Amino acid sequence: MSNWNERNKEVIMNTYGKLPLVIDRGEGAELIDENGKRYLDFITGLAVNIVGHSHPEIVQTLRDQGEKFLHISNLYVNKPAVELAERLLAVTFPGKVFYTNSGAEATEAVIKLVHKWTKQQETGQDGIVVLKKSFHGRTLGALKLTRQPGVYQDFPVSEFPVYDVEPHDIKALEAVLKEKKPAALLMEPVLGSGGVVPLESNYLEQAAKLCQQYGVLFCMDEIQTGIGRTGKLFAYQHTSVKPDVVLFAKGIGGGLPLGGIIVKAEHGELFKPGDHGTTFAPSPLSAALGNTVLKLLIDDGVLEAGRRASEKLQTELQSLQNEFAEHIESIRGLGMMIGIVMKFDASKVKEIQQTLLERGMLVDVTQQTIIRLLPPLIVSDEQIEYFLQLFRDVLQEVSE
Structure with a gap:
């Protein structure tokens, strides 16, 4: 492990609560850290990388x-x-x-x-x-x-x-x-x-x-x-x-x-x-x-493909909310801008975010108890399923 995190603290003013990642590169819907570990990126630079990372065009x-x-x-x-x-x-x-x-x-x-x-x-x-x-x-x-x-x-x-x-x-x-x-x-x-x-x-x-x-x-x-x-x-x-x-x-x-x-x-x-x-x-x-x-x-149809992908993601999340109604208050949003309103306190929601990160999944938290998803429009069905399974696993562990 390099000392990039420490070097960052030494020279960059502390205005952001950074996640403990040192990013080396991005490919499509994924970010890859300095150790080669891949993360599915549902933050996309806070809604910036709409067509993912390093798109060939x-x-x-x-x-x-x-x-x-x-x-x-x-x-x-x-x-x-x-x-x-x-x-x-x-x-x-x-x-x-x-x-x-x-x-x-x-x-x-x-x-x-x-x-x-x-x-x-x-x-x-x-x-x-x-x-x-x-x-x-x-x-x-x-x-x-x-x-x-x-x-x-x-x-x-x-x-x-x-x-x-x-x-x-x-x-x-x-x-x-x-x-x-x-x-x-x-x-x-x-x-x-x-x-x-x-x-x-x-x-x-x-x-x-x-x-x-x-x-x-x-x-x-x-x-x-x-x-x-x-x-x-x-x-x-x-x-x-x-x-x-x-x-x-x-x-x-x-x-x-x-x-x-x-x-x-x-x-x-x-x-x-x-x-x-x-x-x-x-x-x-x-x-x-x-x-x-x-x-x-x-x-080139990326907007339409992203719309279809967002419908799948939102539909599956609604099913997940029904399955874990004791933990998820509601799912709200529009397209690839989704808020998962949790019933936990702020510290527990941050813990969920951290657990997802450790397992290769990047999500944001806003208003302390809302998990915010901002996926790229080029996300695949397989990547959506990957996220849903990870999130289901974490919620299941919380329930035990």
Whole structure:
């Protein structure tokens, strides 16, 4: 065993509770540690590696674009970025794209965009409505929109109004829109860090209508749910809603940092030169990978194959919940974004996670007692069965 864990502690600031793994490489739905042990990866870099690790077409795109150029700045036209924006608009709605390096930066861009919109409207609207337990990022602007005390703590916050309401409480949402006159509503269609809570279609559609009624921008945070994670390219597409703004990141860059916002055509000119910017986004390499990711998902059938695999996984998990009803409270989620709500306390759930890790299975834990699964869309039926058997074995041991 090398001393990489100790070296990490010596030089890296302790902001993440790392699992005791030193990864050497990845192949498909698996990660392989420095000793050659294989792990089935149902975390996928926190919903990033949507087509798995080291996909041959991803690797080829890295080589092809790397031989051309890696960075040119936004002073020149970036062909991969233009092509990717065209692809994103073709599968969402007519409008324009602003690129960022991350999901948090996409949230920051939305805050600025909303501010520019309020100045243009001259209606006196101000502030953003979010859902309780939502997560929109860790930078200071995004932090104010994140409704998790363990995340926002007592850091300084930007001075703009934020109102939060309970998910699915449409009356509370309408009351805020009517009384506080906010400029925008920002919500995740599935609360990820907040416990893998899918918002009901009817609620989303009612929220969209209220935004239209009260003249409020309807913004969908698809940073975790987007790029095929839920069985559609974006989760809002399971409904009839038409957002004004869609935030994206995570899976789009094929494993490299990339994010952004898609803005409806009528808002596409809100940003003028000098209003916002970034040195690195969009990275030509990340944008080229984004084009490959969308090709794989849409043209090569990975999205449809992943949807079928997620249906199998969810169906089998429901059966497992019935079998172990004394341990599993519920199974919830959408597509390859699944929460297993356990009846154990936090320490026991972490113990289950650790046992699975020791047996070659990587899962996440959120909200202390919810096992979160974020498998890649390329996971095979055999790998799903492998996970289910491991999980069943661990639950059976707990029952004894």
